[in-house]
Amino acid sequence: GWIAVLLLAVLPCRSQTTLREQLQSGGIPASSFSKAELDEIVDGVSANKGQYVYFAYLRTKGEMLTGYPHLLRYDQNTGAILRSELQLDKDDECCGAPDGIELVDDYILLSFHYNPSASSAVVLDQRLKMVELFYGFWIRRVAPNQIVMIEDMMHFAPVHPERLEFVDLHTGAARELYPPKGDVLRKHFPHENVIHM
Secondary structure: OHHHHHHHHHOOOOOOEEHHHHHHHOOOOOOOOOHHHHHOEEEEEEEEEOOEEEEEEEEEEOOEEEEEEEEEEEEOOOOOEEEEEOOOOOOOOOOOEEEEEEEEOOEEEEEEEEEOOEEEEEEEOOOOOEEEEEEEEEEEEEEOOEEEEEEOOOOOOOOOOOOEEEEEOOOOOEEEEEOOOOOHHHHHHHHHHHHHO
């Protein structure tokens, strides 16, 4: 019983709040939203860059997320709000709980959480239009419009072989960086394990 209590104490909890409350906490005016929208319970994330506040959310019904992600960009200088609803292909596996927004040069990356070893990253342009969808997490900018991320892993697998992927956001090209096939260190690693097992 104590283990369960400790686990619940350290697991991150997301509070369910109304859209009105989340907009207010982000400093986004609620005037362009209907009362029905503002009263909805949502799960959302936000980020700021310069004059812009970005916000993404999914509606909730009880404990379930519903519908497509809703996106907005608020210009603090002009007061303009750009709104969009992310329409995904039925074959695209997206979107769990909104997990974060990364602002990388010309792009906005929305992360959606599936489990501790899998997430999706939706790449948007500045008009909030989807450019690409990648599967991975721990996104890090390495050069202009280029990122490295950890590829999704099989959850509850006995071993999680971490793989890094390089993504050029401008071209959409992605390639695995680590562990490269034929790499001397990769071949040496199983022999090192045998010694210590």
